[in-house]
Amino acid sequence: MPPTPSDNRRFAFWRRSVQARVVLSVIVLSAVVVGVIGWVLIRQISDGLVDNRVDISVAEAGNETKVAQERLDSAGTTDADPTTQLRQLVDSLVERGRARGFEVVVQGPVDASRGQGTRTSPGVRPVSVPADLRAEVERSSGVSWTYTRIRYDSDQRRGAVPGVAVGDQVRLPSDGGTYDLFLLFDFGEEEDTVALLRRSLITAGVLLLALLAGMTYLVTRQVVTPIQLTRRVAERIASGRLTERVHVSGEDDIARLGRSFNSMADSLQTQIRRLEQLSLAQRQFVSDVSHELRTPLTTVRMAGEVLHGERNSFDPTTRRAAELLQTELERFETLLTDLLEISRFDAGAAALEVEEVDLLSVVRRTVEATSPLAERRGVRVEVSVDDRSEDPVTAEVDVRRVERVLRNLLSNAIDHADVSGETAAGLDGDLVEVCLMADRRAVAVTVRDHGVGLQPGQSAQVFNRFWRADPARARTTGGTGLGLSIALEDARLHGGWLQAWGLPGRGAQFRLTLPRVAGEDVEHSPLPLSPAGLRDLGRRRRTGAR
Structure with missing residues (x-):
């Protein structure tokens, strides 16, 4: 029979209450000791009474028999x-x-x-x-x-x-x-005496156990109560009420523990406030710099567009400089936009604009948007969806943010695809696979490339800001190093996951998992993180290739 909620509450009280465990342990151990001592005493007293009574009875019987025989002999x-x-x-x-x-x-x-x-x-x-x-x-x-x-x-x-x-x-x-x-x-009479003694010992044992339980409760209360108060203060501090402190009185070990706890809380409060001020200053600096750079950047960009528009009238060296200037200005503007977005995430100002959409159409639009980059790189992009359901794959999401996540993942996969030919696994190195699948509570999209892959331990580092697997490798897409970091924050803002898998020479796969209903928790993903698991899902319906 499964445990009932009341049983679970009792077990939880037993696990959490030190005082209850100590009192019950003392009662049980005392009951064992009192029971053993009482049993020994009753045995000794009853054996003594019986043995004494037997000796008296045997002696008296022998005397009575002797007297009776003497009377018979004297009668003739x-x-x-x-x-x-x-x-x-x-x-x-x-x-x-x-x-x-x-x-x-x-x-x-x-x-x-x-x-x-x-x-x-x-x-x-x-x-x-x-x-x-x-x-x-x-x-x-x-x-x-x-x-x-x-x-x-x-x-x-x-x-x-x-x-x-x-x-x-x-x-x-x-x-x-x-x-x-x-x-x-x-x-x-002896039996009545032993019974009276047994009742007396049981009564005395019960009273002794009750007295020991009360004494143990009072003693443990003196120790447990300050600990409970300290725990409540620690929970308040953990919830953000950094000014809470333990009331301390006396000079014993409990009082010294309380003073040490208060000293630790003061030190933590100082460090936390210092870090908060530093973090606030950093966020404010990034935000201010990003805003302040927009005006000169706009001016420089306008001048760069003029030069770029007249580049054909320049000599080859000047024309190349104008083209590089325009490219770097676009990358610089993208970097400023990403920095502003990061500052909004850090400040907790990012918010969702949720609407119910068909994610398959979102995936197709993102693939269309990245098709020029794929064509320049010579990469083919295939999109597949589970064919077990004919219903649209709908979810309540912020379309702009989901498109940005998918665009970052596709751009990253295209940038790292192996366009040289066959991979070590025998697959097309220039192929990027996008898979979409949903169940009743969640929807998942995976983006798979067959490039250089990831070293062990790098699947978590790829989401760090400005992190690069190979610092010496040039970016072909002009990325800022913040794309995956922003994508991770977008996924978390939806209450979902963004995870990475990769092996050296086997490529990498990124999985985006989102709840189908905004505000619900994601407990599992419809798609496996490892590409090997995708092959076990059975036949998938190809919806497009580029």
């Missing part, structure tokens, strides 16, 4: 017949038993040829004497004893009481017969 053989003499013997023993607390069972004569009879104290059943004790008394001379249960007739007592049976033999002078004499001593 002519005073009475055997029946009368036996009755007098039993009556005297029963009378003495009432005063001394024992019961009498007489059986005999032992010689079975003359018949046997049994006489007992009123209400006592002969089965109170165990058979093995009867056999022992008949086999040996002397006193024998054993533990037994004294059973009474229903009109006397219910059930049976514990006791000891002591047996010996006496001889009747009137007929010379030998009779088995058993004296049964009741241990009811």
Whole structure:
């Protein structure tokens, strides 16, 4: 049966509460110790009571048997017949038993040829004497004893009481017969004493456990309460309330811990504020520089366009300089635009303009937009989509940002494609593959190239600002080094993922995963990150190639 929510709450309380675990541990360990000690004490006391009672009973039985035999011997053989003499013997023993607390069972004569009879104290059943004790008394001379249960007739007592049976033999002078004499001593008082002692020990143990639990609770509370207060303060500091501090009083270890915590919080607050000021200054600097450079850049760009428009009238050297100037001005303007976008992300000012669109059309538009670059590089771009559904692949996204992400990924793949021919894996090096797939909650787009690939550990570094896998390699697309960083921020702004895979000589693959409904969390991606997983998805419908 699966655990219920109440069970989960109890388990959570047990895992989180040190005080509960300590108190319960003390109770359990104390219960074990008290139980062992109580059991040993009860065993020793009960054994002592029983052993003492047995010794007294055996001694008393032997004395009673001796007195009874002396009376029989002094009576002689002519005073009475055997029946009368036996009755007098039993009556005297029963009378003495009432005063001394024992019961009498007489059986005999032992010689079975003359018949046997049994006489007992009123209400006592002969089965109170165990058979093995009867056999022992008949086999040996002397006193024998054993533990037994004294059973009474229903009109006397219910059930049976514990006791000891002591047996010996006496001889009747009137007929010379030998009779088995058993004296049964009741241990009811000893049993009541042990029961009272057991109840007393249990009551004392329960009270002791309750006292220990209360003491443990009070002691642990003195330690746990300051720790709980410190935890709450730490949670407030973690939530951004940097001015929170622990109230400290006293000079003990807990107070010293609180002072150390407050000192650490002061130091962290100082460092965080310093870093915030530094970050704010950096963001402000980037924003100010980007804005301030726009005016002179516009002027320089206008002048560069004039020169570029008149380049055919220049000499070859001047014409080449005008073309390079125009190219670098365009790259410089793109860099400024990316820096402004990065500054908006850093300042938390970026926002989505969500609308429901067909992502297949977005992919096609992006491929069309990058087709001139692909043609210049001699790269073919293929687009494929899952053919298991005829419905449009729609999602609630910011179209401008998604197009920018796909444009960055395609430009990067085209720039790194191997246009020299076949790759080491036997694939077309000049091929860039774009795959689109969606499920009920997410949509994914992968962009695959067959270029130089990525070294181990570089799949995370590619999203760093201005990072390049090969610093000595020239950019053919005039990139700024911020494209993948901005693409990653755009994906995160949607609540999605942007991930990279690559192997040396095997190319690279980037995967963009977005939720189909804005604001939902992405738990999985419809497409695998590794290209090997794409081949396991089965047949895909080709929608276009360029």
